[in-house]
Amino acid sequence: MNRGMLLILPVVILALLITAVPLVNMTYKSLQKTMFGFGKERFIGLENYVNLFTKDEDFLPSLWRSFLWVFENLLVQLTIPMLIALLLQENNLFNRLSRTLVLIPWILPLVVISVVWRWLLEPNIGYVGYLLRSVGLNSPSFFGNKALAFHTLVLINSWHFIPFGTILMLAALSTVPQSLYDAAKVDGAGAFQRFIYITFPMIGRTIWFVALLAFMWSFNTFDLIWLITEGGPADSTLTLPVYIYKLAFKMYNYGKASAASVVSTLILIAVAYAYFKVFSPKKEGTR
Amino acid sequence: MRKRLMKVLNISLITLVLIVLLFPFFWIVDSSFKSFAEIMRSSPSIIPKEPTLDHYKFIFTFRMASKDFPLNIYNSLRVSLSTMAISTVLAIMGGYGLARYEFKGRDFLSKSMLIVYVLPGVPLLLPVYNLLAHLKLVDSLTGLVLIYTALNTPFSVWLLRAFFDAIPKELEEAASIDGASRIQSFFKVVLPLSLMGIITAAMFVFITTWGEYTFAQMIITSDWKKTVSLGLATYMTDQYIEWGPLLAATTIVVIPVLVLFLPFSGFFVKGLASGALKE
Amino acid sequence: MRKFLVALMVVFAILSLAKTTIVFWHHEAPAHRVAAFQKVIKLFEKENPDIKVIQQVVPWGDAWTKTLAAIQSGTTPDFQFSIPELTITAYLANAIVPVDDLIKEIDSKYKYIKSQLAPYKFNGHYWGIPIWTMPMILLYRPSYLKKYLGTTEPPKTWDELLLAAQKITLLSSKEGETIYGIGLTAGDNLCTQEQVYTIMSNVGVKVFDEKGNLTFNKPETWRAVEFYKDLYKFSPPGSTGWAWGEIEMNFTAGKIAMMPYFGGLQKRFYEMKNYDLDGAPQPYPVDGKEANLIYPNDVHIFKSAVEKGHLEAVKKFILFMMRPDINAILTAEMEPGSFVPVTEAAQKSDQYWNNPVIKTFKHLNEVIIRATNYGTLYGFEHGYAANLAIGSISGANVIAEMIQKVVTGEMGVKEAVKWAESKMESFLK
Numbered sequence: 003m004n005r006g007m008l009l010i011l012p013v014v015i016l017a018l019l020i021t022a023v024p025l026v027n028m029t030y031k032s033l034q035k036t037m038f039g040f041g042k043e044r045f046i047g048l049e050n051y052v053n054l055f056t057k058d059e060d061f062l063p064s065l066w067r068s069f070l071w072v073f074e075n076l077l078v079q080l081t082i083p084m085l086i087a088l089l090l091q092e093n094n095l096f097n098r099l100s101r102t103l104v105l106i107p108w109i110l111p112l113v114v115i116s117v118v119w120r121w122l123l124e125p126n127i128g129y130v131g132y133l134l135r136s137v138g139l140n141s142p143s144f145f146g147n148k149a150l151a152f153h154t155l156v157l158i159n160s161w162h163f164i165p166f167g168t169i170l171m172l173a174a175l176s177t178v179p180q181s182l183y184d185a186a187k188v189d190g191a192g193a194f195q196r197f198i199y200i201t202f203p204m205i206g207r208t209i210w211f212v213a214l215l216a217f218m219w220s221f222n223t224f225d226l227i228w229l230i231t232e233g234g235p236a237d238s239t240l241t242l243p244v245y246i247y248k249l250a251f252k253m254y255n256y257g258k259a260s261a262a263s264v265v266s267t268l269i270l271i272a273v274a275y276a277y278f279k280v281f282s283p284k285k286e287g288t289r
Numbered sequence: 290m291r292k293r294l295m296k297v298l299n300i301s302l303i304t305l306v307l308i309v310l311l312f313p314f315f316w317i318v319d320s321s322f323k324s325f326a327e328i329m330r331s332s333p334s335i336i337p338k339e340p341t342l343d344h345y346k347f348i349f350t351f352r353m354a355s356k357d358f359p360l361n362i363y364n365s366l367r368v369s370l371s372t373m374a375i376s377t378v379l380a381i382m383g384g385y386g387l388a389r390y391e392f393k394g395r396d397f398l399s400k401s402m403l404i405v406y407v408l409p410g411v412p413l414l415l416p417v418y419n420l421l422a423h424l425k426l427v428d429s430l431t432g433l434v435l436i437y438t439a440l441n442t443p444f445s446v447w448l449l450r451a452f453f454d455a456i457p458k459e460l461e462e463a464a465s466i467d468g469a470s471r472i473q474s475f476f477k478v479v480l481p482l483s484l485m486g487i488i489t490a491a492m493f494v495f496i497t498t499w500g501e502y503t504f505a506q507m508i509i510t511s512d513w514k515k516t517v518s519l520g521l522a523t524y525m526t527d528q529y530i531e532w533g534p535l536l537a538a539t540t541i542v543v544i545p546v547l548v549l550f551l552p553f554s555g556f557f558v559k560g561l562a563s564g565a566l567k568e
Numbered sequence: 569m570r571k572f573l574v575a576l577m578v579v580f581a582i583l584s585l586a587k588t589t590i591v592f593w594h595h596e597a598p599a600h601r602v603a604a605f606q607k608v609i610k611l612f613e614k615e616n617p618d619i620k621v622i623q624q625v626v627p628w629g630d631a632w633t634k635t636l637a638a639i640q641s642g643t644t645p646d647f648q649f650s651i652p653e654l655t656i657t658a659y660l661a662n663a664i665v666p667v668d669d670l671i672k673e674i675d676s677k678y679k680y681i682k683s684q685l686a687p688y689k690f691n692g693h694y695w696g697i698p699i700w701t702m703p704m705i706l707l708y709r710p711s712y713l714k715k716y717l718g719t720t721e722p723p724k725t726w727d728e729l730l731l732a733a734q735k736i737t738l739l740s741s742k743e744g745e746t747i748y749g750i751g752l753t754a755g756d757n758l759c760t761q762e763q764v765y766t767i768m769s770n771v772g773v774k775v776f777d778e779k780g781n782l783t784f785n786k787p788e789t790w791r792a793v794e795f796y797k798d799l800y801k802f803s804p805p806g807s808t809g810w811a812w813g814e815i816e817m818n819f820t821a822g823k824i825a826m827m828p829y830f831g832g833l834q835k836r837f838y839e840m841k842n843y844d845l846d847g848a849p850q851p852y853p854v855d856g857k858e859a860n861l862i863y864p865n866d867v868h869i870f871k872s873a874v875e876k877g878h879l880e881a882v883k884k885f886i887l888f889m890m891r892p893d894i895n896a897i898l899t900a901e902m903e904p905g906s907f908v909p910v911t912e913a914a915q916k917s918d919q920y921w922n923n924p925v926i927k928t929f930k931h932l933n934e935v936i937i938r939a940t941n942y943g944t945l946y947g948f949e950h951g952y953a954a955n956l957a958i959g960s961i962s963g964a965n966v967i968a969e970m971i972q973k974v975v976t977g978e979m980g981v982k983e984a985v986k987w988a989e990s991k992m993e994s995f996l997k
Contacts, residue, residue: 006390010398013383013446016439021404024416038636038661089303100303101558102550106314109546111500111518114539117525117813118313124814125806126746127821129316129333145809146755148976164310172558218406225503229629232965234756235808236972247411251632252963253995254657256415263412270407278400326840329820347599356602356625415637422641506630507637510593512623522627523597527759527812529832529903531598 025267032260050261060237061262064245068221068266071156071241075220076213078160083167084209088197090168091175101172108165116229119158120145145231148238155239159226163219167212174208175201207281214277218270242266314543321345321536328532344533348541351534358538360513361520366545368430368516369498372437377491379442384449385475389458399450402443414507421508428510436508437498445490452486453479488556492549499546517542588881589620590873593635593648595628596902604902612888619881632657632963639663646873646882652687652945655696655868656959664868666693670883674890678911682951683943684864690953696866697886700899700907702830703939704766704861705847707932712736712747712825722826722848726770726795729826729851733802736825749802751819751827753810754975760811760968762861765946766828767799768792769859770852775947775992780955782996785989793974793981800975808972828860831936832906834929847932849939862943864910892917900926908936915940957995966991 032050036043054061086104090097107115123144125131131141144154178201186196224243227233233240233248240248242262250259320328321344323337348358387399417436418427426432456479464474480487502518509515515523521542524535550557594605602625609621624645626634631654638644639661650658658664671694674680680698688696706729708722716736723729733749740747753760765773771788800807804818818824820836828850837845850860867889873882888894890911896919899907904925909915915937920926926933946967947958970988973979979987 004390004392006386006392006395009386009390010383010446012379013402013442014398016379016435017402017405017443019420020413020417020436020439021408023420024408024413027416027419028412038640086303086306089299089306092299096300097303100307102547103307104310105550106543106547107310109496109500109543109550110314110317111502111521111539111542113500113502113518113522113525114317114535115313117530117535118317118539120813121817122313122316124817126804126823127329127817132332141806143806143809146806147808148978151809161310161313169558176558214403215406218403222406222409224409224411231809232756234965234969234972235754236756236969236976236978243409243411246409248964250411250415251636252965253960254660254963260412263409266409267407271404274400274403274407325836329817351599353599353602353606356597356599414633415640418637419641422643427641427643506627507633510624510626510634512625522629523602523625525813526595526597527628529598529601530813534599 028260028263028267030260031257032264034257036257037254038256046257050258051265054258054261054265058258060240060245063237064240064242065265067152067240068242071152071223072217072220074153074156075160075163075223076216078156079163079167079216079220080209080213082160083164083171083212086164086168087171087175090172101169104168105165107161108163110162112162112225113229115158115162116226120230123154146235148235151231151235151239155227155230158230159220159223162226163216167216170208170212171205174205174212177208178204210277210281214274217273221266221270317536318540321533321540323533325533328536344537345541348534348538356512356520356523358520358541361515361517362541362545364430364514365499365516365518368433368437369495371434372441372498373491373494375434376438376442376445376494377487379438380445380449380490381480381487383442383446385453385479387446387450388453399447402447405440405443410503414503417504418507427508428514430509430514433505433508433516436504437494437501440504441494441497445494448490448493449483449486452483456482485556488553492553492557495549496546500542587618587620588878589622590647590878590881590885591622591624591645592867592885593624593626593631593645595626595631595649597625597627601902604897607901608889608894608897611894612885615888616881616884619884621885636661642872644870644872646876646878647867647869647886649699650696650866650868651863652696652866652948652953653959653962655688655866656690656953656956658868658870659690659695660956660959663870664695665871665874665879666695667697667869668694670694670697670886673887674911678890678892678913680911681915681940683862683941684910686948686951687864687945687953688866689951690956696868697890698864698866698910699886699889700895700902701862701864701910701940701943702832702906703863703908703936703943704762704828704830704850705935705939706826706850707819707829707831707833707845707847708826709822709824709844710846711844712740716740716747716825722846723851724848725851726853726856730795730799733799733826737802746823747825748804748823749825750799751815751824751829752796752800752803752807753815754800754808754968754971755810756965756968756972757811758962758965758968759815760971761946761962761965762863763828764792764796764967764971766850766861767796768946769861769944770850770856772857772859773946774949775958775961776949776954778950778954782989782992784992785985789985790981793971793985796971797974797981808976830906831908831929831932832903834905834932835903835925838904838925838928843928845929845932847935849935849942858942860939860943862940862945864945865907890914893919896920896923905929905933905936908940910940955996957992960995961992964991964995 033045033047034043035046090101122128122130125141125143134141142150145151182200183196186200222243224247227239227241227244228247231239233244246259246262249255249262322340324339324341327338387395421427421432426435460478461474464478469477500518505516505519509519521538524531524538605623609623612621635658644663684698684701688694688698706722710720713722714720716739717732723732736747736749752763771792773789773792774783777783804823816833819827819833831847834845849858852858867886869882873879889898892914895909895914896917899909900920900923904923909920914920966988970984973984974981
């Protein structure tokens, strides 16, 4: 065996342990009628899948909502960190300090985030409501309003991700050689032009990579949504992972939940595959 | 003149961004010094009316087998630091192996390091629990470290591979001409040059494991083994949230990470710049 | 002397070998509840030096996943605290033992309040032992009633309740204050289901008939939902996103005058030295009946306890917890007004009534104790579980979702009830 393979082996084993075992288990269970050993397990072929796509009134909507969720999250998580990174680009003491402070939302434990945001955004006693009232506005019901709950959650989820996104963007910006900017300045290009013609093309690939990570993370967001709205009001925040949880642990339909998980995994694998097909260098060693 | 104006504008914009981003955290810290009655007021004030340290006293003095915040911190430190150490060593090995040796399927392996992000977390729970039960590692911190290592190392490998790629092979070869073995030249040449990447990878692992909840709640049951996020969860139940202790404990939980971060945050940016983003 | 010492050591050795360690899970994470459990354990171990008891806290939010995982992998504790839905789950997973003998023994010693046993009887046996119960009553702020209604008498009928809620909301806003007459939630959670069901129980809504067939889509259900919708107009905005936490904060902050709720807030009020709190039986329509939701909490025993030979020790501990003086610790001390005794003996015990919090809100607690007799729980209206699908129906929050659809205007009342019944139908298979 090649020594390189030997070196990577432990990681591969660990990764397989935590992905392959559940994956096989999941696929197997998705072909069974099974409810956590309540009664006998029975092989039913693809019935769970057929049911999901034809009979289940929550599955397709939740899948669609998941795509919407990813789309909105990406929109926020790519633009705002970019803007913040541009502001923090210059290396001085104030910016260095700010770069550290910006990380705080990312290191707050998720269990606390949910409960604190629920508190802050509670219309009658939360601080945000208080601020709105003090300028003569009525606080909307952020989590109680069907039209609002989804977007509020997107913002909270993004708030949590912004630090990491900012750091990645900052890192990307730092790879652009200063000489290019200097040359452009000599040519009389303004800040905006410099961004469009130099920065953007240079870090485009990075942005796509950040987009891939953000896609996978937000597609699988569960805790935050579950802890704040449990998928409500009236299913308006019921994304696929939340629905899978409800199927498995609230309705005990483990077979169907496994089928939905397999679908979700296939989608993400397809996305990752497409990403590498489009962006990956064709040949090794070109760097 | 214009430049100066831009600078002022820049600083004030950053300040505004920071205020918005940090307000929830500020509110947590601020309220942790308020009495319960004041926390519950519907017209709150920024400055605590009667500042109190009661909540802090409470979380450090209410120590009972099943509720022990200092012990939670100790457990979390143990778990996060061990995961960090093990995972970083494995990632250095793996990243180096991928970067320096040619073998079949190398490219595929490298890409599939992202696979752990593909699986939804919820269906992982039961199989992972079953697996640990087979290994007799349920309700043990070792089991938790194992799962965290498995979940986090692939990303670190990804990150470090790019680092090792960036170090010219010629440097290592030069060292071995001087009579150093491969291992020696690795420690002398490669390691120092990629230190930044290694610190980045290690910090990444520390942060993601420090506040992790979902797997911890599944695996740990014994009260004396609970980590900080599990400890925090005991301050809030459906019908009774102990706001004061919860906020005080959250403040304390964030501090170790900040302390770790402050000196290294610059590294983090640079590390990612020359690591992960190279792809 | 030496012989004696040796003998003593042998005895000790045998004793320590014979010492049984039993482990139980409960889901009451707040510090004072954990402390109350520890107190009971200490007293028990003093009386039974051969048994060691360990409590482990699994927060409610994780209880289902953990229980199912433990059952699958054979890592269950000896017994655990629970509610009907969780006990049904454990029963369906074939993981617990029947406890008819314990029920009988406790009943003969301390006399169970009959209504509390219903949710734990299925397929002819008892599977859970009620330890305490949570009755819902009408909780209110006397000072608000006095100020806006000019009376100290709380409403007794639905009409009076609606009128009072309306009056308080409108009059207070005229004075530039925002106080809402009633606190009702319509979130996607259990809290909402509990409140809705309290209203439903007043007109005798039944989820199943005696044989377990659905009887939900009926005129009395429409009537209850309609009333909830009317009343909801005088509840704070935003309560479509609420669960327990939010409604409690709002009531504590003085934004709500009345609400169907558990009595547990009295501890907070007591600590804040605020005595503006009282309770009344849940109002019901003139042609309805006095009724309210009860949520008995039980203990179920896992098969693993039998396999390990821990059954006798477990039974001893459970009997100990039901002793009126001990039960007072688990109720009055643990969460006064929210956790209420389930036996006549414990309800009358001095230890219960001498608790400082219980004493302070004496009238409120008398109302609560009385309410245990009139309580029911959805799906268990016939004194037993007519259909075990109620576990998943409750877990999926069908009733809460139905109310959300109504108050957000997505569906009409009859349409929503019909939707709920068809949703329930899908769980029956």
